[in-house]
Amino acid sequence: MRKWLLLAAAILLEVTATLSLRGALDHPALYVLVAVGYVGSFTVLALVLRAGLALGVAYGIWGASGVALTAILAALFFGDPLTGVMGIGVALVIGGVLCVELGAQSAQSAGSARAPRSHDEGAPS
Template sequence: MWFWLAGAILAEVTGTVALRFSAGFSKLWPSVIVVVGYGTAFFSLSQALNRGIPIGVAYGIWAAAGVALIAVIGAVFLKEPLSWVQVGGIALVIAGVLALELGRTTHA
């Protein structure tokens, strides 16, 4: 099930990076990659959910990992600015997802 979630994250990140290069869907191949990437991401996420990952945990991990990876890719490869405040925000998002996961295994 975690394989499917990892695939959803990678496909969504790929689609999002391609979106940057699609020039408003005016370039064919980046636009095709966007559509295939997002389609694959949603299919893979649905498979992860179907195999037992709770929706709050799956979506939280998917969103947090996507945000973190896109921010790093933007900063490293696309030369987009990334401030320390933004890095702190990403850390808070990741901490929130960890809290969701840890809360899932804690019994009251």
């Protein structure tokens, strides 16, 4: 559970930094938030990897979620366009992330079922 909370924090930091980048065009003081957000996001993403989440899963979810959230929030905060085609794209990104996660879980389950026994297991004492 800890790794998922950390991943959510990394995503929120990245999205905050990216939205702040847009806001910094009008309010340059927000560049501080941009720097802190990106550094924080990568730092927390490293903690996610250290907690045991596979790189492909962590990066896929982090990147795709960041894209989807940024597109939606930029439409809300800045009036950026969010057309039906873009909505379909966001849905496909989310679907792709789900496929990666489900595939990773399936591979992990299959790998643990086929894990080789150590030399000590099953050996007569």
